[in-house]
Amino acid sequence: MKNLILLFFSALAWGCCETPKYEISLRPSEYVTTLVGTQSDYSLSTGNTYPAVALPWGMNFWTPQTGKMGDGWAYTYGSHTIRGLKQTHQPSPWINDYGQFSIMPVRGKDKVDENARQSWFSHQSETAKPYYYSVYLADHDVVAEMAPTDRAAVLRFTFPESDESGVVIDAFDRGSSVKVLDEHTVAGYTTRNSGGVPDNFRNWFVIRFDKPFSGFRVFNGKNELKGFEAEGEHALAAVYFTTRRGEQVTARVASSFISGEQALRNLETEVGDADFETVKARAQERWDEVLGRIEVSGGTEEQYRTFYSCLYRSTLFPRKFYEIDAKGNPVHYSPYNGEVLPGYMYTDTGFWDTFRCLFPLLNLVYPSVNAEIQAGLANTYRESGFLPEWASPGHRGCMVGNNSASVVADAILKGVTPAEDVATLYEAMLAGRDKVHPTVSSTGRLGHEYYNTLGYVPYNVGINENAARTLEYAYDDWCIAQTAKMLGKDEDAKRLEKASQNYKNLFDP
Template identity: 65%
Template sequence: MRRILHLTAILLCSMLGGVPMKGQSLDSPVDYVNILMGTQSEFALSNGNTYPAIALPWGMNFWTPQTRKNGDGWQYAYTDNKLNGFKQTHQPSPWMNDYGQFSIFPMVGRMEFDQEKRASWYSHKAEVAKPYYYSVYLADHDVTAEITPTERAAIFRFTFPETENAYVLLDAFDRGSAVEILPEKNAVTGYTTRNSGGVPENFRNYFVIVFDKPFRQNHVVKDGKIARNGTKAEASHAGAFVGFSTQHGEKVVARVASSFISQEQAWQNLKEVAGRDFEAVKLEGRDAWNGVLGKIEVEGGNLDQKRTFYSTLYRSTLFPRKFYEMDAAGNIVHYSPYNGEVLPGYMYTDTGFWDTFRALFPLLNLVYPSVNREIQQGLVNAYKESGFLPEWASPGHRGIMIGSNSASVVADAYLKGLRGYDIEALYKAMLHGTENVHPNVSSTGRLGHEYYNKLGYVPCDVEINESAARTLEYAYADWTIYKLARALKRPQKEISLFAERCLNYRNLYSPEYKLMRGRNQDGSFQSPFNPTKWGDAFTEGNSWHYTWS
């Protein structure tokens, strides 16, 4: 049954206000989305820390225009005035950075591999940015570039001027990459190994790009040096140029897909767009977003408030992303970011439960339960493949943030009625996490569990940072385990254990300050104590924040 939530203007009053623009007609939820919202950010000052993700909901691959250098987590900044690539990205946040990325970029006249030299001036006045479609005019090259995505593929459309030297560059990025040009297939294939951690040693993102026009030229790049008429390159930083002769206004179409499994699977994923028309894929993408965003209907509020609401709902339905693929037989398979094997079943990634367990996952349970059912199945697989539930995955375990908030994600789904996955395995994984810590990634499992389980808190004087925050978050996680244990009719001894442990938050309550406070191993409270001090025994906050969270 289609779930619809009606939100009144009272609920929206906390959002940004504004005056509606006159004469503007918005017919569908996706029309309110501004994917550039939050992109006016820098490392030094955050105004959102987002990038324009051209993607389908929860899609395996996103695409984004790139204004910054390869490897910069702030890959698109609204205040920049030059573009140097259109990047396939899997980045969940600039702090986590990216993996499996490569870029595509058109140019005319002269081949330029260097990012600064190939970059083109552009204007936001000549930029159209939608979740399902992106278009921009590259003034220095007199080329209009368009993108429309599917879950694992995309179609590019380049409108060139009249020239004998129209080029499209495929930049496979550094730290290990390869390309091969296949003129007989009008194709370029290859792989990138670029990542920011959390991957097995055999990690690769295999790609294929097929053009609708034969190549007039083909050249490869090895570590910045162009090898003319070459067809293969394997280097630290590989790339490929294909060239065409074009008439004024001629459109060159490129269909691209990728796979974390194999080159053959990349060709399989290309079937999402093979033989399909650009406009048809664009319309299908629009319909997909309207189907997801339209689950919530808004009443009241002004135009800017609706834009804010649907723009943030768009962000809420990008992650965690699908990390699974369909093989030639239609089976769901995935490359495991935990053990490097290709295995059956679902896998989702690129989310940190510390950041999302309070709001995002309850939203999924209420509005998109079928999606979270797949996510829960993916968590079962993550546990089987790594021995732990993830806490921050991108794509595998990453060493950042605290808590064992996977317990809340698992318990909330089941208690809200989700079924159809191995809840017993997930419950076992939750218990395992209360008594263990990952041997290589201390943010996974429970760092300090020995102290917590014995003393009822993690001491602040045993060289475990953010100890008070850990204690409070472990206690909340124990409450969710207790609730799930009751629902699963676990043995009373087990239920009682977590009923007791979930009260451990009381061990940090300071009667003197009537606030939560770090505590030493001998039972004394941390001193000196400043309740407004950021960090120390707390995580991205202070005692006032954590006392009420």
């Protein structure tokens, strides 16, 4: 696809026309700051973001963690200490996280739990890019760096001279395991989640260090255990090294929602023996490719930074929730039925938030990505009987409407959807008009029996946001009607066009 070239000269779009203009001179990824929107907390949002170190639409993100374990505000700009470098899958603080664990370099064998190991840091010693993060952890005199792949990452720690240099692996509470496999490797799993998962949900991880351990310890909560393994409510491991000043220790880490074996496969295929700088360079190249699909000119450097920082945010979610098997085929753990199945799966998006802007952008600029997303939506319907409205990773109860219909219809009408999935997705849109999920009322259509007979959802039947639901359902019926027309389903189109006029029932003459 040729680059989409946008020329912005509007004073409304770019501010005063007398502002000095600059030619774009940096790689697109260099204009991005991942810290935009992080000066937030529960009481006041200025974005509710965190500095995600990731690849576009990557399965795993990494972030410095300033908040306590389980806090939806994992990183807040006003904080002064870092507790760990966390693998995260959080789409928003309100939905919170799942499958998370953290890695934290330390100096001192008493620095294990999240309060003891936290370290003061300064933003002046912090570099936050999509493809790279670096911070100086003052209490440990350690520089920590991260560079990502889709399902793995490389972390590099520059230690002081010490015989108590170490790394704490925290698999978090609510059920987890860690095991020291050999003098270079730690593996484990975490089950921590915020809902939307089957009973057999696990995120398996493996961490391989390039320096042998001089010692290690394993814990369940605050209780140190004998042996190589800890499994229980809250598993942690601490591995130790004797280091000279300035010595660098590299940790290669990957995870999988399928199995421990698949986690190792992800590590070997996405990282292998590649060093830190190689992984970092590959990640930046990928971001330049994705962000560079849109070229801007005629603005100031600050405006370029705003534009590309926002485009970075627009290409994080929905995330890949599929992996590549030994034969090179896409395969996924289903967050809907707990089975491992072939094909694509994406998650961590709410269509109430994204159907107006994000998905039309994907169709326009990144159609091959949305083709995979649509194939994943077809799989969601096959595996759960519903299209998702808010997925993280499975169906979550949040917001109103049936806007999966508009997302699916738009992709079909623009020729993005894989041909083999069109019939399934059309069936899914129609099916969603007449039912609601038995346990997640935001999935399907709550109040469909009223809407389909009266032409609106009444205010006095115990269903909140009844006017909003009526408006959303009417719009979504119009979207399905357009798809029916294109597919030659004339009777469906006529019926749905009539239903799309239900918005008029909310007007009081």
